Amino acid sequence: MRYIATDADLATLAGFRYALRKFLRFSEEAAASAGLRPQHYLALLAIRGHPDTRHITLGVLAERMQVRPHSAVGLADRLVRRGLVLRRRSARDGREVHLVLTARGERMLRMVAGLNRAELTRLKEEIIRLLRKVGR
Numbered sequence: 001m002r003y004i005a006t007d008a009d010l011a012t013l014a015g016f017r018y019a020l021r022k023f024l025r026f027s028e029e030a031a032a033s034a035g036l037r038p039q040h041y042l043a044l045l046a047i048r049g050h051p052d053t054r055h056i057t058l059g060v061l062a063e064r065m066q067v068r069p070h071s072a073v074g075l076a077d078r079l080v081r082r083g084l085v086l087r088r089r090s091a092r093d094g095r096e097v098h099l100v101l102t103a104r105g106e107r108m109l110r111m112v113a114g115l116n117r118a119e120l121t122r123l124k125e126e127i128i129r130l131l132r133k134v135g136r
Helices: 007-033 038-049 058-065 069-081 103-134
Strands: 085-089 097-101
Touching: 007 038, 007 103, 038 058, 038 069, 038 085, 038 097, 038 103, 058 069, 058 097, 069 085, 097 103
Parallel strands: none
Antiparallel strands: 085 097
16 A cells, blocks of 8 residues: 655655755765865765774775765775775785775764764754654
8 A cells, every 4th residue: 555645744754854954964064174075974984884894895885875886986096095095905805805994084084973973963852853753
């Protein structure tokens, strides 16, 4: 059975989208204030925040970023050129390349992530309220 959205559903979804967009805009501006493009920050977060930080391949980065593999390669190239990420060959499989943050990349990531965490804390109640409405 298909569900047809009610007026209340539309208002809740619009409110949720607005709250998400406020956070995303804040995050983009926080990244820019640290000298990062938003995509660079998201890639650093995807690499460092992955449960297995020792085995982040370009394929995993592409999946985490929801981009095509060739886009992940270009993104990794830019991060390497900026000194934010290193490429390391896998000891287990020499064909596999792992991505690891440099100390500089780690510092920049932690700075922007700290700002984002504070903003999420500020928006938390609004987002939780809207999510509860969706679940009804």
